Amino acid sequence: MTADESEAIDAFEHLGLTSYEAKVFIALQRLGSGTARDVARTTDVPRSQVYSVAESLAEHGLLDVQQASPIRYRPVDIEDARTILRDRFEHEQDRAFEFVDQVSEAVADEETQEDIWTVRGRDRIDDRTVDLLSSADERLVFATRLPELLTDAIGHVLEERARAGVETIAVSRTDTVCDRFAELEGVSVESPTRPRTDDHRSGRIAIVDDDGILLSVVDDGGEETAIWSSESLFATVLIQLIEANQHVR
Structure with missing residues (x-):
């Protein structure tokens, strides 16, 4: 794995993907499309894990699944993936700060702000x-x-x-x-x-x-x-x- 790929994986993790999800997504971008075996050959994700990881990526809308024998996977367009991950990140950010806002308002309502x-x-x-x-x-x-x-x-x-x-x-x-x-x-x-x-x-x-x-x-x-x-x-x-x-x- 190159340093650039390692940095890309870290970046995808910050956007909400797991390490395995990032590796499978990058591998499929290289392959264009492929089976679980193809993905396992190009990354260190075990073949037995590729199926569940690919299913998770499909649920996120980041890849398409072809019900063939064997099952084949194809990543969505890069710009589509960018939009999906950005929207997901913003949604999680909104959820986090919505809770923080509620906590902050509750503290203010209790008038617990220090004077000094x-x-x-x-x-x-x-x-x-x-x-x-x-x-x-x-x-x-x-x-x-x-x-x-x-x-x-x-x-x-x-x-x-x-x-x-x-x-x-x-x-x-x-x-x-x-x-x-x-x-x-x-x-x-x-x-x-x-x-x-x-x-x-x-x-x-x-x-x-x-x-x-x-x-x-x-x-x-x-x-x-x-x-x-x-x-x-x-x-x-x-x-x-x-x-x-x-x-x-």
Whole structure:
């Protein structure tokens, strides 16, 4: 068996055929038509198995059976086979996702969605921060002490929300970060009212519309971990506590 044939068999298996079904179908494409003995001679499928495999392929509409003595098999046209397998794959896909949709709806109906989510890793937190800030309709606050946590993408979304009329506030106790904030059009730059010089773990804070928040910390190895919540009572209460402490309103 060549490498190309092995890959074709694997592909047919992903489309729903068994290994034997794929091998018999390919063998018959080579032969044009043939008996179980002919097929067994050109593939490693035992002759005793060819009959049941061919019957299964016939049920799928992938080959025709000539009731002769001995029985002969002929594969359907390649384009017909392609359509049959594609339709079968799509049908199985629909069945699978129909069940998943039902499960998902059941979970939503039970209102079991978590209010607090955890995200780990700098890139994922960057993406989550951008998504959260992008959802601001009225007001947002973004704060960080670390220049590397003010990415270009975050800077762009801060400017974009400011142009859209959203009150956009940037907070930092680091001069370098404040300078970069100051370059962003429409963004108000503030310093924390109660800065802590012993803070070596905080990462960033994003607050959106009084009901969306992201908080991150950075460990000694530089790994960032964040929690976030949106449109939840938890987020609203946590925002109130932070803003009461920092007077960022």
